[in-house]
Amino acid sequence: MNKKACVALLVVLLIAATTVAARRGPFGHRRGPGGPGGLGKLMFIADRLDLTDEQFLALRKQMKTTREEARPLMEQMHLLKKQIIESIDTETFEENKIREIIELKSKVMAELAILHLKKVHEFRKELTPEQLEKIRTMLKRRGPFCPHKEED
Numbered sequence: 655m656n657k658k659a660c661v662a663l664l665v666v667l668l669i670a671a672t673t674v675a676a677r678r679g680p681f682g683h684r685r686g687p688g689g690p691g692g693l694g695k696l697m698f699i700a701d702r703l704d705l706t707d708e709q710f711l712a713l714r715k716q717m718k719t720t721r722e723e724a725r726p727l728m729e730q731m732h733l734l735k736k737q738i739i740e741s742i743d744t745e746t747f748e749e750n751k752i753r754e755i756i757e758l759k760s761k762v763m764a765e766l767a768i769l770h771l772k773k774v775h776e777f778r779k780e781l782t783p784e785q786l787e788k789i790r791t792m793l794k795r796r797g798p799f800c801p802h803k804e805e806d
Contacts, residue, residue: 702792703785712780720773727766734759 700710737755741748778786 699789699792703781703788705785709780713777716773716777720769724766724769727762727769730762731759731766734762 700713703709705713734755738752738759741752741755778789781789
C-alpha cells in the first residue's frame with residue numbers, strides 16, 4: 655500500500671474508533687451513545703481507565719478544544735467530499751481535477767489525524783502510570799475498542 659493510502663486508512667480507523675457508542679457518562683452515569691455534549695466518543699476509554707472526576711473534566715475540556723480546532727478542517731473535508739460527489743455527475747471524467755481534490759483531501763485527513771494524536775499525547779500527562787499501562791495493554795490487544803480480543 656502506498657503512503658497516502660496508509661495515511662487515509664489510519665485516519666478512517668481513527669475516525670471510526672472515535673464514534674464508538676458510550677457506555678457510561680461523566681461521574682458514572684449511564685446513558686446512550688453520544689449523549690449531552692457529544693461526550694460518548696471517548697467514554698469507552700474513560701470507563702476502562704477509571705478516570706477520576708478531575709481527569710474526566712480535563713478530558714472533556716480537551717475534547718472541546720480539539721473539536722473547535724478540527725472544525726475548519728472538517729468543513730474543508732465536507733467541501734472536498736461535495737466536490738468529489740459533484741465530479742460523478744459530469745459529462746467528462748476529469749482525472750487531474752479529481753486527483754487534485756483527493757490529494758488535498760488526503761492532506762486534510764493527515765492534519766486531522768495529527769491533531770487528534772497530538773491531543774491524545776497531551777492528555778497522557780493527566781494519567782497515572784497504572785492508567786498508562788492499561789492503555790498499553792489495550793493497544794496490544796489490537797486497539798482500545800477491542801479489549802476482548804486476545805494477542806496474536
